[in-house]
Amino acid sequence: MDFTAVLAQIKPKLGCVADNLAIIEEQIIKAREAGADLIIFPELALSGYFLKDLVPEVALRTDSPEIRHLIELSHGISIAIGFVEETDDYHFFNSALYLEDGAIRHLHRKVYLPTYGLFDEQRYLARGESFRAYDTKFGRFGMLICEDMWHLSASYILAMDGATTLICLSSSPARGIEGDSLGSASAWQKLVSTTALFLNCRVLYSNRVGFEDGVNFWGGSEYIAPSGESIVRGSLLEEDFITARVDEGALRRERIFSPMMRDENLFVTLQELGRIAHKRGQ
Amino acid sequence: MMAGLHANTDLLRKLLVGFVRDEVRKVGVSTVVLGLSGGIDSALVAFIAAEALGPENVHAICMPYKSSNPESEAHARLVATACGVHFSVVPITAMVDAYFDMFPDADTMRRGNKMARERMTILFDNSALLRALVLGTSNKTELLLGYGTLYGDMASALNPIGDIYKSQVWQLSAAMGIPKEVIEKQPSADLWAGQTDEEELGFSYRQVDELLYRMVDQRLTKPELVADGFEREFVESIYSKIQNSHFKRRLPVIAKVSNRTIDRDFRYARDWGK
Numbered sequence: 001m002d003f004t005a006v007l008a009q010i011k012p013k014l015g016c017v018a019d020n021l022a023i024i025e026e027q028i029i030k031a032r033e034a035g036a037d038l039i040i041f042p043e044l045a046l047s048g049y050f051l052k053d054l055v056p057e058v059a060l061r062t063d064s065p066e067i068r069h070l071i072e073l074s075h076g077i078s079i080a081i082g083f084v085e086e087t088d089d090y091h092f093f094n095s096a097l098y099l100e101d102g103a104i105r106h107l108h109r110k111v112y113l114p115t116y117g118l119f120d121e122q123r124y125l126a127r128g129e130s131f132r133a134y135d136t137k138f139g140r141f142g143m144l145i146c147e148d149m150w151h152l153s154a155s156y157i158l159a160m161d162g163a164t165t166l167i168c169l170s171s172s173p174a175r176g177i178e179g180d181s182l183g184s185a186s187a188w189q190k191l192v193s194t195t196a197l198f199l200n201c202r203v204l205y206s207n208r209v210g211f212e213d214g215v216n217f218w219g220g221s222e223y224i225a226p227s228g229e230s231i232v233r234g235s236l237l238e239e240d241f242i243t244a245r246v247d248e249g250a251l252r253r254e255r256i257f258s259p260m261m262r263d264e265n266l267f268v269t270l271q272e273l274g275r276i277a278h279k280r281g282q
Numbered sequence: 283m284m285a286g287l288h289a290n291t292d293l294l295r296k297l298l299v300g301f302v303r304d305e306v307r308k309v310g311v312s313t314v315v316l317g318l319s320g321g322i323d324s325a326l327v328a329f330i331a332a333e334a335l336g337p338e339n340v341h342a343i344c345m346p347y348k349s350s351n352p353e354s355e356a357h358a359r360l361v362a363t364a365c366g367v368h369f370s371v372v373p374i375t376a377m378v379d380a381y382f383d384m385f386p387d388a389d390t391m392r393r394g395n396k397m398a399r400e401r402m403t404i405l406f407d408n409s410a411l412l413r414a415l416v417l418g419t420s421n422k423t424e425l426l427l428g429y430g431t432l433y434g435d436m437a438s439a440l441n442p443i444g445d446i447y448k449s450q451v452w453q454l455s456a457a458m459g460i461p462k463e464v465i466e467k468q469p470s471a472d473l474w475a476g477q478t479d480e481e482e483l484g485f486s487y488r489q490v491d492e493l494l495y496r497m498v499d500q501r502l503t504k505p506e507l508v509a510d511g512f513e514r515e516f517v518e519s520i521y522s523k524i525q526n527s528h529f530k531r532r533l534p535v536i537a538k539v540s541n542r543t544i545d546r547d548f549r550y551a552r553d554w555g556k
Contacts, residue, residue: 013308014553052549177294177450178286211304213551214440216297237300 002248003138005038006031007221009240011210014048017058021046021066024081027241028073036243037138038078042169042208042217043110043146044094046083049171050212055124059086062104067097074099078136080206082145082169084125085109091126096143096169098134106134110145111154118173118215119147133161138246142201146170149191159199160266164226164251166195170207174218174237185220185236197228200254200261202246209239226254286495289450291457295330298442298454302334305440306415308556313414317401317435318342318361318369319472320354322455322464323443324419325361329458330442331417337366341412345401348375350472360461374400394473398434406437415439423448423487426494427520428527429479436530447494448487485516493520 008027012020024045031039043049046066047058060066060083070079078100085095085107094110109128113121131154133142142158142165149155149168158166176183188205196203202225209219222233223244234240255261306314314331318324324342331340344358355371362369378400382388388396405416418438420430422445430436443451448469455465469479469487480486493512496502497520502510507517533545542548 013556014551015555050551050553052551054550054554174297177289177297177446179290181290182293211301211308212553214301214305216300237296 003037003246005244006036007206007242008041009219009221009234012048015054032077040206041081042206043082043171055092059084059092075102094125108143112147114147131157133163141165144168155195166201167204174216192224193228196224200226287449289453298330299334313339314417315341315408315414316417318344318358320357325460325464326455327419329365332365340367342367344371345374395431398431402437427523432530447491449491
């Protein structure tokens, strides 16, 4: 089914959940009024990124008033959004919700929490333990949070689970000033394009902007067709509101033209991974 | 020059201008103040700030000592005129001399540090006067080498150029249209007549930037650096300079006695709530 997705390239305020919720609600209303079917926010849109010891202060339970409010807003438009999730056993996850028709359709907890370079996520956050595709009004989706996508297995699992649309919520810092374009932007553009191409999936990538302690988030949110072609890309470094018209026919045609996912042999993969796991366990 | 030291100046300019605009305004301030020496680093910061906030919101202060080269003040004035920022001159001779009249035997290092810290107090006084943030003007080369005065020229609220090497300062300055005289002259701390950084350091900025880029950014090992053609003694001496000046790049060390010690296990971004 054709649908229109908005990539909300916003600039969250660090540690200010109420302020961010107001920005988010404004974007949701704007997207709904523009006739969009789905709006995708960046990773940790409700809280900001370099939280450190703020994690427990900004964390929300999925039954908190803030999340309940967002669930209500999903009656007119589906919403994907990142936040810090607090669980009953007081673990804190870097999570993303997919909200549709007044219900939580899916919750993904970031599996790959980077701790290298400028990252320090696993010091403050608990690690998610699954990648699951889920059904939406617009087909079967898979949700990833930023670093998850740098692990081939994550997108692969979602695609093998039947996802034909991958959405990635991101807070990617800008670095690398030597090339024709920003180093981290070029790397991501290759990654999303290659992922779409290998898995015959469309990718909707939503990245934030703004600065936190001198670190810039570069934006450049984009919609990649299953052919790997970038259909629409948001501006670099600036806030943006990107409208992507997602064409079902393009997905069907691509899957006829390049049926790699049809031919993918899950059982060979499993057999070999099983062998490797067994060997490592010895 | 190797690829890594070559900067995409359009992109770099956007990032640094965006940095100043965003980090200044998010704390509810619209104005900045900086020391303008007549050298290239502070000239570049003035240009970046003028573009980010509008020149009417940038206050550049030139703070000469009696032994400063008169050309420095002239260059500072030239830069301020070129980018349209407010310009004033506050000489530091009276206060520095009043102090050293009591300690006439003080060597040039003590005198140089005192001058740098005197200038810092003037900038922070203007910060209160103008409700302005102080912009730092130390580049990555001098920060890594420790070629600066702690709590003097190294003190600031925000530093737009602290992650770019001197070689990149030159490139961006040319791209942003900084007056040629300022770009082309020999870098100098201007503590006495004829002083130049490169003579005092014993190597050129271009030489050391090539080494620093490989050592710090690319994390090449010492044997790899030597294999790349750098002299072993040069590699060792730069490594020691970085190591021995590391204290200048850190907050004062706090004796830990509680469960949550500031900056060790009490960790918040400075932009907390911004």
